[in-house]
Amino acid sequence: MATAPAKSQTAYHHGDLRKALLEAATLRIERDGLEGLSLRKLAEDIGVSRTALYHHFKDKSALLNAIAAQGFAAWTQMTLSHGDDEGLPVRERLRGFIFGYVDWARRHPQLYDLMFGSSIWKKGLADEHLKEVAYPAFQAMLGMISRWQRGGNINSNADPLRLTQVIWATVHGMVRLLMDGIYADATHLDAMCDCALELIIQA
Amino acid sequence: MATAPAKSQTAYHHGDLRKALLEAATLRIERDGLEGLSLRKLAEDIGVSRTALYHHFKDKSALLNAIAAQGFAAWTQMTLSHGDDEGLPVRERLRGFIFGYVDWARRHPQLYDLMFGSSIWKKGLADEHLKEVAYPAFQAMLGMISRWQRGGNINSNADPLRLTQVIWATVHGMVRLLMDGIYADATHLDAMCDCALELIIQA
């Protein structure tokens, strides 16, 4: 039951409640954030009862898993498109990655929080499907940064894995400090990105 | 009433409920995390009714503010003691800071989450007292890093503020990636710290 048998998209009472739930929940999260997502309000929005959701998702975290998985697919594509153009010099690729990363996070703050926050991973709620999408996302980043190293201008002695972790931590940290309101001033962001760029590039 | 008049520590019914609440809540948070802190359970632990707390704290967030404020005081002291010993070369100071920062966060993960997470700042729940403790904490870090720059071995062209933000983001990002369970393997942490060190130091 858990492995193959398609998704039974045939229209019963509602039509396609699973899809409707996903879309409505994504909208709600983008608008009000994770903490603003209530299953009861969600059901009311769509016009079904509070517990109708439980026939399409195991529980609330299964719904969040599905939304996060969609996010990772989009995120991976965005990342590679900004930082992996081998026609450009490494410096420009790194720059594209940093600004692309930060910009994406700012455009989808709540989705970013869901994907890279504690709500799913810390509690051990990630299901197989999510892992299957999220792990390649990191691998893609690792591969990209390895190619940067081969292109020079970036510390090529460092272990690619470590370097990836640290570069990721740097952009992730900037995003989080701002997103979580610890550093309120968003106007500093571009200058911070440039500063990070200079730090990572070995001139 | 709201400004001056001391804390009225005299023993009424309970003795010093405010202090007892603070201590019990800190313990609970260290044990079960922020989400594991329930005002009702807390009251039950101490042996008072659910709403007794409201005569010592405006609401739950006021209690969290007080705990976070204590944390910032301890944190600032720790940071300076690890990274501001002018008898040591800059490289060792930076190294001390990075490892001290990460180590402190690992020893007090839940407190770190409260102080540098979204629970207080993002929602605009920080009160004046907390701001008065948290802001100098950042200033202390800024001052320290400025002294590093004057000591050489660190990019002295960069704006100290930007550099502070980026270095902070780097360690914060490493901590968060691990703490939030996005990067599960804590055994990589030391190597990541060393990698970050090499990135920041201009050899």
Next chain:
DNA sequence: GCGCTTAATTTGACACTGTCAAGATAAACA
């Protein structure tokens, strides 16, 4: 169209949360 099976959905209930309004208690003070 009839009847059976099965998927989809609903209603009711439970335990839990933070917080407000009123009332009770006891300490402090005149």
Next chain:
DNA sequence: TGTTTATCTTGACAGTGTCAAATTAAGCGC
């Protein structure tokens, strides 16, 4: 003593996610 004031409790409300059991409706063989 009586009054005031700080402290604490009881009752209630509006939320939350989720389980169990009852209900509805669709699909399918006949």
